Amino acid sequence: MIGPEERRHLMSGPRSGQVAGGVGTVDVLACEGNGTEILSRAQAVLLTILEYSEAEWPAVEEWRALLPSWFVAACGEEMRREDAERWLTWWRTLGPADKVRAESERRWTLADWLYWLNPLERQWFWWDAKAEQDGTLRVTVEVSGWPTALGALDWLLRAAGAVEIVHEESWPG
Template identity: 50%
Template sequence: MIPPEERRHLNHGPRAGELPGGSGLIEVVLTSTVSADDVVSRAKEVLLVVVSMTAEELVSEAAWAGLLPTWFLDACAPEQSSEEAAAWLACWRALDPDARERAARERPWSVADWLHWLQPEERQWYWWDALVKEEGSASVWVEVLGWPAPLGAFEWLLRAAGAITVDMKQTLS
């Protein structure tokens, strides 16, 4: 999906009868203790900034502090030194598989790590649509280029926006 199309999806959703490209859609079900509508709105706010950038601008991390919302920057982890990253990796490797998955899922992402996965050559998912089901629950559909797709950056965005749980449901066409 090209940025103008994704921007249209973020602002208005898909057109009537519009079909996804790639491998189809993944439904991402989120729950929150805050308004699910707020979670969806916050995620859209961040993605609208990203899709407005050129590939060259996405690389320049210096500008991001002034572009991304403060709530998102505050939710992100501080950048780590190589020593800090190595220490965390050593601790993570010592965990059993379930604890590894939980630790990786619960760990905040740094802005640089998150931006890496938003680079055009890395990104394999695009906002398709969202539906708030009730106060603390929503579904967001993303178009994926293939399956499986690296959706960790999208999951982090939803968690930073206020989601408590994020579950992927394969609904590929």
């Protein structure tokens, strides 16, 4: 999906009868938060990303000034190599459930998040979103292949206020 088309999807969803490309879509549920607020915040961040996705990709320090301050503040501090290795060594001692919990609680650094939003690395594209009455936000993304890396989207939604993230795949056919 190209930038202007994704921008339209971000603001008003797909056109009537429009079918997703790639291998299909994945619904990402942002639970236990204010779905309307999470959507508004995620849109603000992604609109900024899309503004620069067809130009020269800014450096991390430039992004700090371009992105909403609440998002930059939500990101974790950049780790020195030694700290990252220490965290990974600790993480490897955990059981499977504890590894999942540790990963879901860990804040992404801005540099790590931006790496996965870089147009050369992105594997998902905003298709549609709907804030549901129970406070859940349902975001539908078009994916170019499966499996696909959705962690950057998960972090965006968590930073925007979601407490829990759930993925639901739906394939064409």
